[in-house]
Amino acid sequence: MASEKRSRRSGSEDPESGHNYPYKILVVDDEPDLQPLILQRMRRPIRSGKYTFEFAQNGVEALEKLNAQPDIDMVVSDINMPQMDGLTLLDQIPSVNPNIRSVIISAYGDMQNIRTAMNRGAFDFVTKPLDFKDLRHTIARTLRNLVEWREALASRDQLVVLQNELDVASKIQQSILPTEFPQHERYGIHASMEPARNVGGDFYDILMLERDHVGLAIADVSDKGVPASLFMMSSRTLLKGTAIGLPQPGMVLSDVNDLLTEENETAMFVTVFYAVYSPMTGEVTYANGGHNPPLLIHADGSSELVPRVGGIALGILQGAPFAQGTLTLQPGDTLLLYTDGVTEAMNADNEEFGVERLQAIFQEEPPTSAQHTNEAVFRAVHSFAGGTPQSDDITCLTISRIQG
Amino acid sequence: MEINTERTDGVLVINAEGRIDGSNSAQFLESIQAVVSDDDNGVVLDFGGINYISSAGLRVILLLAKELRQKQTGFGVCSLSSSVKEIFTISGFDQIIAIFDSGADAVSSLK
Structure with a gap:
């Protein structure tokens, strides 16, 4: 006994x-x-x-x-x-x-x-x-x-109290994500996150910048739980503060990286894709801190991954360089930013959803709007995963250049 | 998560199998820390049997790299599957962690 x-x-x-x-x-x-x-x-x-x-x-x-x-x-x-x-x-x-x-x-x-x-x-x-x-x-x-x-x-009893506090933390975290999106005659934006059970993980942001430009950020913090969620909150604040003052995505990521790396004993890191969109020209300038390359989808449903520009996850290496890339959204083009919760969603046979299935969605049904694009992704991931529990946050942030 | 280890020419080669994600990353780190000795010239994670690593797993690799750098012990990973290599490339970890084709390559480079 x-x-x-x-x-x-x-x-x-x-x-x-x-x-x-x-x-x-x-x-x-x-x-x-x-x-x-x-x-x-x-x-x-x-x-x-x-x-x-x-x-x-x-x-x-x-x-x-x-x-x-x-x-x-x-x-x-x-x-x-x-x-x-x-x-x-x-x-x-x-x-x-x-x-x-x-x-x-x-x-x-x-x-x-x-x-x-x-x-x-x-x-x-x-x-x-x-x-x-x-x-x-x-x-x-x-x-x-x-x-x-x-x-x-x-x-x-203490565990129940703690769980309740975690639930509150999770709600606070989600409440900082924008749920209302800019309305514009030239473009549409939509974003959505489905959190896995724990706090932590993904975030996105949409920033209205000078000269009608729009900043689009999607990010994924390593690991889950309370430390990760604190890291996520500070990453998001630093990113927003830096992005509002700087026009160049590469400089933004570089500054945020240096700030995050300064006092990072925990070896947490965050992958960030940050882009600035110019509605007049359809030009997208972007930098990538170790994040999955977004998918550029054309009006006919064909698509390709955004070319890589190097850049490592933020919070790891002081002074790391972040090169910039540029692409142009043609009228009818859609840019889908997502986290690995999409491509690494698993089904019962332990297969990953993957980029090819993501592309197949739009070959069958070309995107009609930013919102429809995200809804189609979530629908496809859910039907692929079946009953397999979601192990990671799933996040999509989409911008589409309106035709005409 | 089970790990197997062997030492060749003063280099500790650690074999692991399966997935490294949030559910086992802390345990993975602990079991590695338990086997690394101050006498090791180098430490190699042989990922030949690893088919998936999440960001929580990458964080473990980063922690190890930091610890070993302080001890001036060489560190690298080897035998990455194509999907794990992709994860290293996308996250930029291939720029900060030495990647070797095989355990033998790693040992000859770190010994």
């Missing part, structure tokens, strides 16, 4: 470490001799403040005491008693206090009743005639189990 192991390791039989009041034990027996006997044989732990005893003559009286004194920790009960016997009492105890431990006193060898008592939730039993040494051990072991049980309950 685990509780015995623990006691041997600590070298102590004292069950009440961390317990700063005496344990209250209710003894239920119809023999009037038992009360003075227990008080006499247990006088040491009583005097030292370890235990206090309460007594009842039968089950009915015991339940009354349990109701009146919710601080009773354990019950030691005889089986055969008038009015209400010990086995019936066992059945009733959980409805009064589900965390009470019970020990049954049975006749020696009465396996039938012992089995019934254990089935009804008794923690242990002692036999008549009472061996007080055994009773002391049994009480100590029972109380140790009770203490562990209470600690487990407390940890569980």
